[in-house]
Amino acid sequence: VYSDLGDAPRALDYYQKAVNSLISNDNDRLRTYIYTQIGDLYYRQGLFEYALNANKKSLDLSYALNDTLFIIDGLKEIAHTYINMNHEDSALICYKKAYELSQSINEEELSGCLLSQYAYLENSLGNKEVADSLIEKALMYDYKTENLKSVLYAITSKIYMQRGKSQQALPYHYGYVITALYMQKGMLIEILHCITYKKCNGMML
Numbered sequence: 001v002y003s004d005l006g007d008a009p010r011a012l013d014y015y016q017k018a019v020n021s022l023i024s025n026d027n028d029r030l031r032t033y034i035y036t037q038i039g040d041l042y043y044r045q046g047l048f049e050y051a052l053n054a055n056k057k058s059l060d061l062s063y064a065l066n067d068t069l070f071i072i073d074g075l076k077e078i079a080h081t082y083i084n085m086n087h088e089d090s091a092l093i094c095y096k097k098a099y100e101l102s103q104s105i106n107e108e109e110l111s112g113c114l115l116s117q118y119a120y121l122e123n124s125l126g127n128k129e130v131a132d133s134l135i136e137k138a139l140m141y142d143y144k145t146e147n148l149k150s151v152l153y154a155i156t157s158k159i160y161m162q163r164g165k166s167q168q169a170l171p172y173h174y175g176y177v178i179t180a181l182y183m184q185k186g187m188l189i190e191i192l193h194c195i196t197y198k199k200c201n202g203m204m205l
Helices: 008-021 025-044 048-065 068-084 088-104 108-124 128-139 146-162 166-204
Strands: none
Touching (some): 068 088, 088 108, 108 128, 128 146
């Protein structure tokens, strides 16, 4: 709640108390989640060293739990933090490791999404040929999840815009907009269903 209200110091205090209250190793999954939240709070305040420390604790716990999806998520968070600390080489290592892990569990959509982020960073560093190879591979995956498809289109569009190639970016920007509108339509339908259900329940009551 305090996090949502923008009261980061109080939120951090409560998260730290929550971590300290977890004594048993049986709570490592919850501890992982809390450290991730702490890392996110520090990240949003621009305190990247603290964010990195919290995210590394979360990642260590994820490895102890042998939870591949948690590990991938932790590597992504650390990569984002490294980028903001201007440690791009370390971020690239994290993206590569996360991609390899996603491949090992046959998470194709996740693999494609990771490749697109990997490609964007390579492109930002001026490694255009590497970026082209990565984004081409990312676009070959079959995306059934609209959210991940939206991320892919947005990043591909940004890559071409970074190069000043707006015409090449346009189809992917268009794809991003259409996908985003489709997701909003789906959410609107769910809301309308919910409202209708409540009204019907009220009438029955």
